Amino acid sequence: GAVVSQHPSRVICKSGTSVKIECRSLDFQATTMFWYRQFPKKSLMLMATSNEGSKATYEQGVEKDKFLINHASLTLSTLTVTSAHPEDSSFYICSARETPVNEQYFGPGTRLTVT
């Protein structure tokens, strides 16, 4: 099956700093990537949809200036958490849609801890 990687797998940062998370589709091209957030024992919460070469579409309640998304190529999307605070600590997961089919494949996730 299609493989999606994320880097880093876990990161600890201090409050007020910015953190960048990378999401790559390793063996397919993905015109659309998605960023999710997941709290312990909860389902995934979609944050934004990222289309290659265009601005991301954010879900209601997600601050676009805080969670910067860039989808510069068909295999790479990045999520930057700016001025991170402890409440941003969470498990961030990306997924990529293999075009032209509809299947969506997930990365292994990035655990962010803000101290």
Place this chain on the structure above:
Amino acid sequence: QKEVEQDPGPLSVPEGAIVSLNCTYSNSAFQYFMWYRQYSRKGPELLMYTYSSGNKEDGRFTAQVDKSSKYISLFIRDSQPSDSATYLCAMEAGGYNKLIFGAGTRLAVHP
């Protein structure tokens, strides 16, 4: 009412049992139906992907979709301890819309 309803469990079964996991939904526009398995602290893994109504089998896993009842199921035969995970149903209306997830059912298969 949520668009997708899924019992969070937990569901505990003995090794070798047949497991039945279910989701109901309210949006009749959903056409694509998926089951994901998620181990603790890992990303979801796509298990089954079906379009419209019908059955699909893959090894020990069988997915069923009944659009008339707005009900989907995942059956796991001969369950193993390694099947212990959270199972998420997801569905999509098509046209490259976003996935709508169920809450996830935690399954524990004990030896």
